[in-house]
Amino acid sequence: MRELGVGLIGTGFMGKAHALAYGAVRAVFGDVPALRLEVLCDTPAAKARTMATQFGFARATDNWRDLVDDPRVDVVSITAPNNLHHEIALAAARAGKHIYCEKPLALTLDQATEMEQVAAEAGIKTIVGYNYVKNPAFMHAQSLVGAGAIGDIVHFRGWVDEDYQANPDQPWTWRARISEAGLGALGDLGCHLVSMAVGLVGPVESLIADMQTVHKSRSLADGSGQAPVENEDIATTLVRFVGGVRGSLCASRVAWGRKNRLNWELHGSTGMICFDQERMNELRLYQNTGPLAQQGFKTILTSPEHPPYGSFCPAPGHQLGVNDLKVIELAGFLRHIAGGAPVHPDFSDALEIEKIVHAIAESAQSDARVYV
Numbered sequence: 024m025r026e027l028g029v030g031l032i033g034t035g036f037m038g039k040a041h042a043l044a045y046g047a048v049r050a051v052f053g054d055v056p057a058l059r060l061e062v063l064c065d066t067p068a069a070k071a072r073t074m075a076t077q078f079g080f081a082r083a084t085d086n087w088r089d090l091v092d093d094p095r096v097d098v099v100s101i102t103a104p105n106n107l108h109h110e111i112a113l114a115a116a117r118a119g120k121h122i123y124c125e126k127p128l129a130l131t132l133d134q135a136t137e138m139e140q141v142a143a144e145a146g147i148k149t150i151v152g153y154n155y156v157k158n159p160a161f162m163h164a165q166s167l168v169g170a171g172a173i174g175d176i177v178h179f180r181g182w183v184d185e186d187y188q189a190n191p192d193q194p195w196t197w198r199a200r201i202s203e204a205g206l207g208a209l210g211d212l213g214c215h216l217v218s219m220a221v222g223l224v225g226p227v228e229s230l231i232a233d234m235q236t237v238h239k240s241r242s243l244a245d246g247s248g249q250a251p252v253e254n255e256d257i258a259t260t261l262v263r264f265v266g267g268v269r270g271s272l273c274a275s276r277v278a279w280g281r282k283n284r285l286n287w288e289l290h291g292s293t294g295m296i297c298f299d300q301e302r303m304n305e306l307r308l309y310q311n312t313g314p315l316a317q318q319g320f321k322t323i324l325t326s327p328e329h330p331p332y333g334s335f336c337p338a339p340g341h342q343l344g345v346n347d348l349k350v351i352e353l354a355g356f357l358r359h360i361a362g363g364a365p366v367h368p369d370f371s372d373a374l375e376i377e378k379i380v381h382a383i384a385e386s387a388q389s390d391a392r393v394y395v
């Protein structure tokens with residue numbers, strides 16, 4: 024397997040998660056190509072140099088175009104703010120680089136569609152950071168559904184709640200401006216819930232939604248005044264999946280007390296499965312078998328029986344963390360680049376997820392059912 028050179032653009036929350044994954048992936052999974060950490064980009068240049076040293080990259084730049092054009096870079100991680108994804112991805116694809124892009128793909132569906140088309144034309148490999156579907160617990164839920172453990176699926180209920188914008192005194196950030204962030208709670212959080220709903224139930228046929236912005240303006244961090252919050256704090260949706268299953272989805276970034284409550288219940292004709300990302304190593308399963316008096320939920324704790332947990336740790340119950348999901352995500356991508364099986368979600372799969380997310384916004388804005 025040929026060594027791959029890596030370029031990383033953006034070193035915040037997700038930049039660090041990608042850097043940790045690049046550092047760990049070959050120690051966890053022996054079957055992926057060797058990596059060279061070539062170029063790191065951030066602004067200003069001094070920050071790029073500091074972070075390149077910290078993350079172990081050979082070179083630093085404050086111009087992402089230099090990184091994309093660097094002949095020693097084969098794979099580009101896009102972990103910069105949402106408004107940069109489209110332009111960077113088009114340039115990287117046209118330069119023949121494989122792309123590991125954070126979600127959401129872009130600010131608008133038109134941009135996301137162009138990214139998918141340009142990547143397909145360039146013949147490069149892509150993956151998008153919908154990391155929660157890489158959780159061994161989630162993959163076990165999919166296996167349980169496939170094996171008929173809860174019968175026929177009848178209903179999906181999902182919430183994704185955080186409280187990072189609940190405090191009205193929280194200063195304004197780029198996440199509140201449509202030209203920089205795109206959608207609000209939907210683009211930040213709701214898209215993860217949609218990725219899981221689709222992974223469990225299948226594509227969405229149509230939906231009807233409502234949105235609200237609770238805190239309509241926020242103080243600027245430098246104390247110079249207020250700026251408007253242009254996107255939604257909360258989105259609530261009723262969904263019809265292709266095939267007839269119904270469901271509900273709710274996303275909020277102003278839900279006090281909730282830190283990452285990416286939570287769903289999958290109701291079947293003979294049982295149900297529940298998941299909560301705040302307890303990401305557990306699935307709760309109810310099956311209507313045996314005497315009624317002995318029926319109840321059981322908690323399944325992830326273990327080496329739930330691949331690829333065992334690649335991290337031989338002992339059950341010791342638990343994975345969210346950064347491990349990035350290692351699993353990256354491993355699949357590197358195998359795909361090396362000629363292995365396709366990965367989910369690539370740009371094409373992510374576009375399908377984001378069509379649903381934008382349909383939610385469209386429905387709320389038009390006050391009407393939208394067909395996806």
Ligand SMILES: NC(=O)c1ccc[n+]([C@@H]2O[C@H](COP(=O)([O-])OP(=O)(O)OC[C@H]3O[C@@H](n4cnc5c(N)ncnc54)[C@H](O)[C@@H]3O)[C@@H](O)[C@H]2O)c1
Nearest residue numbers: 033034035036037064065066102103104105125126127152
């Ligand atoms: N997969 C997930 O669970 C998850 C979680 C959080 C964020 N995200 C996504 O990751 C992306 C980044 O979010 P974040 O939370 O890491 O943001 P962040 O603000 O923590 O980090 C953004 C980084 O990009 C850098 N940057 C800004 N402009 C740049 C430029 N022109 N060139 C190079 N670097 C530049 C910033 O200096 C910063 O280091 C977003 O698209 C976000 O939606 C995904």
